Amino acid sequence: MNSVIPLSAMDLSIAASLLVLLGGLTWWLRLGISQRLFVAGLRTVVQLLLLGLVLKYLFESSHPALIMLIAFVMVAVAGREVMARQHRPFKGSWGYGLGTFSMFISSFTITIFSLAFIVSPEPWYLPQYSIPLLGMMLGNTMTGVALTMDSLTTSAWQQRAVIEQRLMLGEDWRTAIRDISRQSLRTGMIPILNAMAAAGIISIPGMMTGQLLSGSSPFEAAKYQILIMFMISAGTGFAAVMSSWFGAKRLFDDRQRLRLERLSVPKG
Amino acid sequence: MAILTIKNLIIAHVGPVNLELKSGEIVCLSGASGSGKSLMLRAIADIIPATGTFSLGEMKSSSVMAPVWRRQVSLLPAESQWWFDTVGEHFNQPDLELMHALSFEKDCLEWEVSRCSTGEKQRLALLRVLTNKPKCLLLDEPTGSLDPDNTLKVEALLKRLAKQQQIPLLWVSHSHEQIKRVADRHFVMRDGKLVTYE
Structure with a gap:
């Protein structure tokens, strides 16, 4: 080629x-x-x-410390973006921390896992592989987490009377918010599910296009794209579950009271 | 069965409130809108943070899990909320006898919530909270949107429950006729304090 x-x-x-x-x-x-x-x-x-x-x-x-630095900058910027895309993010450090933490855990774990056990470049953190993989992971996880958190907090706000009614009837906080958490997870995961379903028929994904343009064999490019699709789906899903769980928990206090004043008031 | 004790309740502009409801006693609470009656009920049900100690008999609210407290000291809000499509999905174990006391038949469980009138929803909400078998009830205008006939039925049921099962009731009402009919004691909320009605 x-x-x-x-x-x-x-x-x-x-x-x-x-x-x-x-x-x-x-x-x-x-x-x-x-x-x-x-x-x-x-x-x-x-x-x-x-x-x-x-x-x-x-x-x-190829210095590991430099790769680490770049990776952390990427997560930090993605975290800011996640917060910016929410209508009512949590106040204070939770607003930034919650999404960033979920993204960090999920995307780093999956990227490192894929590098170490699947792609296995030499050394495993070889930047030609690690940085683009992490970038694609973060790009998609970011969307998933932002959608999940936004749906969770917005629905909780809109349905606060229902949540409180359920608490009054003696339901625990998990049950009282369950439907809303589930819906937020579905919302967060739909884009990646759609992307998987459409891949190859309606769209040629960006990474595969890049590999084809740079002269890789179409079959190799397809295999890489499958790997990436699975990675980002898993990464997005795990990050969404994590952020929804922490987010739902943060909406209640130790006496299982709904504390919506922990969300910021939207501007304008 | 048990006594509801409220000690030094302070929430926003309300308090400090000290109040004791004996077993089976009906205490009515009236006062202008925004005087803090609902706020006080919500604080006692531990739905919003407040200072003060609440206990039912020997049980302190802070010593049990919040859901346990709320199932025993149950709040019936002025406006009920429904989240499933049909009425029956909101009930664990519907009680036929209670249903009849509120002039419902068993088929009401199959009703769609969206087609129920405000009054029907209010009575169904009462039915729903009663099926939890609470040991104390906090009622926020429980007959606010009922016709005179149903108002009397609800009053009769609640009075019977209070006296037979010795449940204390803290009852917010705007109707002086109603308060005369049901109350053992009557307080007015004024400037955040409970004043005995003269």
């Missing part, structure tokens, strides 16, 4: 001209997003080139 055809600055400029064309169209249609389009385009260029630069350095040095 051949290696990938290199892209010149000219090639990228031609692609960029398409974006300029779209910018002109949105301006003409008065959509009011031309500026955002420009900024987003610019961010793509800067962020991805920076990523390329960092990864290039990382792949050359």
